[in-house]
Amino acid sequence: MVGGSPGGEQLRLLVTRTMPFGKHKGTLIADLPGNYLNWFAREGFPPGEIGRLLALMHELNHNGLASLLDPLRPGGRRGRRGGA
Template sequence: MVDNREKLVELAYAKMPFGKYKGYYLVDIPEAYYLWFRQKGFPENKLGLQMQSMLEIKTNELEPLIRNVRKLYPKKV
Protein backbone atom coordinates (compact mmCIF):
# COMPACT_ATOMS: atom_id res chain seq x y z
CA MET A 1 0.00 0.00 0.00
CA VAL A 2 2.82 2.40 0.86
CA ASP A 3 4.43 1.69 -2.52
CA ASN A 4 1.22 2.69 -4.35
CA ARG A 5 0.96 5.91 -2.35
CA GLU A 6 4.58 6.76 -3.11
CA LYS A 7 4.01 6.15 -6.82
CA LEU A 8 0.90 8.34 -6.79
CA VAL A 9 2.79 11.15 -5.04
CA GLU A 10 5.65 10.74 -7.52
CA LEU A 11 3.17 10.93 -10.40
CA ALA A 12 1.56 14.04 -8.91
CA TYR A 13 4.93 15.82 -8.95
CA ALA A 14 6.23 14.43 -12.25
CA LYS A 15 7.12 17.05 -14.83
CA MET A 16 7.63 16.82 -18.56
CA PRO A 17 11.38 16.98 -19.25
CA PHE A 18 11.20 17.89 -22.96
CA GLY A 19 9.17 19.35 -25.79
CA LYS A 20 6.35 21.84 -25.95
CA TYR A 21 5.32 21.22 -22.33
CA LYS A 22 8.80 21.05 -20.80
CA GLY A 23 8.61 21.88 -17.09
CA TYR A 24 4.84 21.37 -16.82
CA TYR A 25 3.39 18.95 -14.30
CA LEU A 26 2.07 15.96 -16.22
CA VAL A 27 -1.42 16.59 -14.85
CA ASP A 28 -1.41 20.08 -16.41
CA ILE A 29 -0.69 18.84 -19.94
CA PRO A 30 -3.77 18.56 -22.19
CA GLU A 31 -5.26 15.14 -22.83
CA ALA A 32 -4.83 15.63 -26.58
CA TYR A 33 -1.03 15.58 -26.12
CA TYR A 34 -1.23 12.16 -24.46
CA LEU A 35 -3.57 10.89 -27.17
CA TRP A 36 -1.02 11.98 -29.76
CA PHE A 37 1.72 10.15 -27.86
CA ARG A 38 -0.44 7.02 -27.65
CA GLN A 39 -0.76 7.09 -31.43
CA LYS A 40 2.98 7.71 -31.99
CA GLY A 41 4.20 5.53 -29.12
CA PHE A 42 5.00 6.45 -25.55
CA PRO A 43 8.64 6.47 -24.47
CA GLU A 44 9.73 3.06 -23.20
CA ASN A 45 10.82 4.21 -19.76
CA LYS A 46 9.47 5.47 -16.45
CA LEU A 47 8.21 8.70 -18.03
CA GLY A 48 6.32 6.70 -20.66
CA LEU A 49 4.57 4.71 -17.94
CA GLN A 50 3.72 7.91 -16.09
CA MET A 51 2.34 9.43 -19.29
CA GLN A 52 0.19 6.35 -19.91
CA SER A 53 -1.09 6.56 -16.34
CA MET A 54 -1.87 10.24 -16.77
CA LEU A 55 -3.82 9.50 -19.95
CA GLU A 56 -5.96 7.02 -17.99
CA ILE A 57 -6.44 9.59 -15.22
CA LYS A 58 -7.47 12.28 -17.69
CA THR A 59 -9.72 9.93 -19.67
CA ASN A 60 -11.57 9.12 -16.46
CA GLU A 61 -11.62 12.78 -15.31
CA LEU A 62 -9.58 12.10 -12.17
CA GLU A 63 -7.25 15.11 -12.35
CA PRO A 64 -8.65 16.48 -9.04
CA LEU A 65 -7.31 13.34 -7.36
CA ILE A 66 -3.76 14.19 -8.48
CA ARG A 67 -4.11 17.83 -7.45
CA ASN A 68 -5.37 16.73 -4.02
CA VAL A 69 -2.36 14.44 -3.63
CA ARG A 70 -0.10 17.49 -4.07
CA LYS A 71 -2.07 19.34 -1.38
CA LEU A 72 -1.99 16.39 1.05
CA TYR A 73 1.68 15.56 0.43
CA PRO A 74 3.59 18.80 -0.10
CA LYS A 75 6.91 18.34 -1.83
CA LYS A 76 9.82 18.32 0.57
CA VAL A 77 12.48 20.82 -0.39
Template structure:
Protein backbone atom coordinates in the same frame (compact mmCIF):
# COMPACT_ATOMS: atom_id res chain seq x y z
CA UNK B 1 -2.33 -24.34 -29.37
CA UNK B 2 -5.48 -22.27 -29.12
CA UNK B 3 -5.10 -18.47 -28.93
CA UNK B 4 -6.16 -16.88 -25.69
CA UNK B 5 -9.23 -14.66 -25.76
CA UNK B 6 -8.41 -10.97 -26.04
CA UNK B 7 -9.45 -10.18 -22.49
CA UNK B 8 -7.04 -12.79 -21.07
CA UNK B 9 -4.17 -11.36 -23.08
CA UNK B 10 -5.13 -7.88 -21.90
CA UNK B 11 -5.24 -8.99 -18.26
CA UNK B 12 -1.80 -10.56 -18.56
CA UNK B 13 -0.49 -7.41 -20.21
CA UNK B 14 -1.94 -5.25 -17.42
CA UNK B 15 -0.30 -7.38 -14.74
CA UNK B 16 3.05 -7.12 -16.50
CA UNK B 17 2.69 -3.38 -16.99
CA UNK B 18 1.80 -2.76 -13.36
CA UNK B 19 4.50 -5.09 -12.07
CA UNK B 20 6.82 -2.09 -11.91
CA UNK B 21 4.18 -0.01 -10.16
CA UNK B 22 3.11 -2.09 -7.21
CA UNK B 23 1.99 -5.52 -8.39
CA UNK B 24 2.09 -6.52 -4.74
CA UNK B 25 -0.96 -4.27 -4.34
CA UNK B 26 -2.99 -6.27 -6.90
CA UNK B 27 -4.92 -9.39 -6.07
CA UNK B 28 -5.87 -12.15 -8.50
CA UNK B 29 -9.13 -10.37 -9.43
CA UNK B 30 -7.20 -7.36 -10.76
CA UNK B 31 -8.39 -5.26 -7.82
CA UNK B 32 -5.79 -2.55 -8.15
CA UNK B 33 -4.86 -0.61 -5.05
CA UNK B 34 -2.38 2.03 -6.20
CA UNK B 35 0.68 2.69 -4.13
CA UNK B 36 0.31 6.21 -2.62
CA UNK B 37 4.02 6.91 -3.16
CA UNK B 38 3.62 6.30 -6.88
CA UNK B 39 0.60 8.60 -7.05
CA UNK B 40 2.55 11.34 -5.28
CA UNK B 41 5.45 10.85 -7.66
CA UNK B 42 3.05 10.96 -10.60
CA UNK B 43 1.49 14.17 -9.28
CA UNK B 44 4.85 15.92 -8.96
CA UNK B 45 6.92 14.64 -11.89
CA UNK B 46 7.47 17.25 -14.57
CA UNK B 47 7.74 16.80 -18.32
CA UNK B 48 11.47 16.75 -19.15
CA UNK B 49 11.26 17.96 -22.77
CA UNK B 50 9.17 19.53 -25.50
CA UNK B 51 6.55 22.26 -25.63
CA UNK B 52 5.35 21.46 -22.11
CA UNK B 53 8.77 21.09 -20.50
CA UNK B 54 8.65 21.56 -16.70
CA UNK B 55 4.86 21.15 -16.54
CA UNK B 56 3.57 18.43 -14.21
CA UNK B 57 2.62 15.30 -16.12
CA UNK B 58 -0.84 15.34 -14.59
CA UNK B 59 -1.29 18.93 -15.83
CA UNK B 60 -0.40 18.17 -19.46
CA UNK B 61 -3.25 18.98 -21.87
CA UNK B 62 -5.35 15.94 -22.66
CA UNK B 63 -4.88 16.26 -26.46
CA UNK B 64 -1.10 16.09 -25.94
CA UNK B 65 -1.36 12.92 -23.86
CA UNK B 66 -3.81 11.42 -26.40
CA UNK B 67 -1.27 12.22 -29.13
CA UNK B 68 1.34 10.19 -27.23
CA UNK B 69 -1.12 7.30 -26.94
CA UNK B 70 -1.58 7.33 -30.70
CA UNK B 71 2.07 7.84 -31.69
CA UNK B 72 3.63 5.77 -28.92
CA UNK B 73 4.72 6.55 -25.40
CA UNK B 74 8.44 6.92 -24.67
CA UNK B 75 10.20 3.85 -23.30
CA UNK B 76 10.98 3.49 -19.64
CA UNK B 77 9.60 5.10 -16.54
CA UNK B 78 8.46 8.30 -18.30
CA UNK B 79 6.43 6.27 -20.79
CA UNK B 80 4.85 4.24 -18.00
CA UNK B 81 3.92 7.43 -16.17
CA UNK B 82 2.48 9.03 -19.31
CA UNK B 83 0.36 5.90 -19.89
CA UNK B 84 -1.02 6.26 -16.38
CA UNK B 85 -1.71 9.96 -16.97
CA UNK B 86 -3.53 9.04 -20.18
CA UNK B 87 -5.80 6.60 -18.31
CA UNK B 88 -6.43 9.15 -15.57
CA UNK B 89 -7.35 11.89 -18.04
CA UNK B 90 -9.50 9.68 -20.26
CA UNK B 91 -11.48 8.66 -17.18
CA UNK B 92 -11.75 12.21 -15.78
CA UNK B 93 -9.84 11.49 -12.58
CA UNK B 94 -7.43 14.46 -12.54
CA UNK B 95 -9.20 15.94 -9.52
CA UNK B 96 -7.80 13.10 -7.40
CA UNK B 97 -4.37 14.71 -7.67
CA UNK B 98 -5.26 18.19 -6.41
CA UNK B 99 -4.15 17.44 -2.84
CA UNK B 100 -1.08 15.48 -3.88
CA UNK B 101 0.69 18.26 -5.78
CA UNK B 102 3.55 19.97 -3.99
CA UNK B 103 4.50 23.51 -4.92
Protein backbone atom coordinates in the same frame (compact mmCIF):
# COMPACT_ATOMS: atom_id res chain seq x y z
CA MET C 1 2.78 -1.03 -10.04
CA VAL C 2 1.62 -4.29 -8.58
CA GLY C 3 -1.10 -6.17 -10.41
CA GLY C 4 -1.58 -3.29 -12.83
CA SER C 5 -2.77 -0.88 -10.12
CA PRO C 6 -0.86 2.35 -9.53
CA GLY C 7 0.62 2.75 -6.08
CA GLY C 8 0.72 5.93 -4.06
CA GLU C 9 4.28 6.66 -5.12
CA GLN C 10 3.39 6.60 -8.84
CA LEU C 11 0.45 8.93 -8.20
CA ARG C 12 2.66 11.26 -6.16
CA LEU C 13 5.17 11.39 -9.01
CA LEU C 14 2.45 12.70 -11.34
CA VAL C 15 2.17 15.87 -9.22
CA THR C 16 5.91 16.34 -8.62
CA ARG C 17 7.67 15.17 -11.80
CA THR C 18 7.91 17.54 -14.75
CA MET C 19 7.91 16.73 -18.44
CA PRO C 20 11.61 16.43 -19.36
CA PHE C 21 11.32 17.20 -23.09
CA GLY C 22 9.16 18.53 -25.89
CA LYS C 23 6.63 21.30 -26.23
CA HIS C 24 5.57 21.05 -22.58
CA LYS C 25 9.03 20.67 -21.04
CA GLY C 26 8.92 21.76 -17.40
CA THR C 27 5.15 21.19 -16.98
CA LEU C 28 4.03 18.84 -14.23
CA ILE C 29 2.91 15.50 -15.67
CA ALA C 30 -0.45 16.01 -13.91
CA ASP C 31 -0.90 19.35 -15.71
CA LEU C 32 -0.21 18.18 -19.26
CA PRO C 33 -3.07 18.89 -21.67
CA GLY C 34 -5.29 15.99 -22.63
CA ASN C 35 -4.59 16.36 -26.34
CA TYR C 36 -0.86 15.96 -25.66
CA LEU C 37 -1.49 12.79 -23.64
CA ASN C 38 -3.82 11.53 -26.38
CA TRP C 39 -1.07 12.08 -28.95
CA PHE C 40 1.29 9.86 -26.94
CA ALA C 41 -1.44 7.23 -26.61
CA ARG C 42 -1.80 7.15 -30.41
CA GLU C 43 1.88 7.43 -31.33
CA GLY C 44 3.39 5.46 -28.45
CA PHE C 45 4.61 6.37 -25.00
CA PRO C 46 8.37 6.73 -24.50
CA PRO C 47 10.20 3.89 -22.77
CA GLY C 48 10.95 3.83 -19.07
CA GLU C 49 9.46 5.61 -16.12
CA ILE C 50 8.39 8.72 -18.01
CA GLY C 51 6.37 6.60 -20.43
CA ARG C 52 4.69 4.74 -17.57
CA LEU C 53 3.82 8.03 -15.88
CA LEU C 54 2.45 9.51 -19.10
CA ALA C 55 0.35 6.39 -19.70
CA LEU C 56 -1.00 6.53 -16.15
CA MET C 57 -1.85 10.23 -16.49
CA HIS C 58 -3.55 9.55 -19.81
CA GLU C 59 -5.76 6.92 -18.15
CA LEU C 60 -6.67 9.22 -15.28
CA ASN C 61 -7.39 12.11 -17.64
CA HIS C 62 -9.33 9.99 -20.13
CA ASN C 63 -11.56 8.62 -17.37
CA GLY C 64 -12.16 12.01 -15.73
CA LEU C 65 -10.19 11.12 -12.61
CA ALA C 66 -7.40 13.73 -12.73
CA SER C 67 -8.94 15.66 -9.81
CA LEU C 68 -8.13 12.68 -7.57
CA LEU C 69 -4.53 13.90 -7.68
CA ASP C 70 -5.37 17.25 -6.04
CA PRO C 71 -4.93 16.04 -2.43
CA LEU C 72 -1.46 14.75 -3.37
CA ARG C 73 -0.28 18.10 -4.68
CA PRO C 74 2.00 20.17 -2.46
CA GLY C 75 -0.32 22.23 -0.26
CA GLY C 76 -3.35 20.33 -1.61
CA ARG C 77 -3.80 22.95 -4.33
CA ARG C 78 -5.86 22.27 -7.40
CA GLY C 79 -4.26 21.57 -10.73
CA ARG C 80 -4.38 23.69 -13.85
CA ARG C 81 -7.57 21.93 -14.96
CA GLY C 82 -9.11 22.08 -11.49
CA GLY C 83 -10.03 25.74 -11.58
CA ALA C 84 -10.80 27.91 -8.54
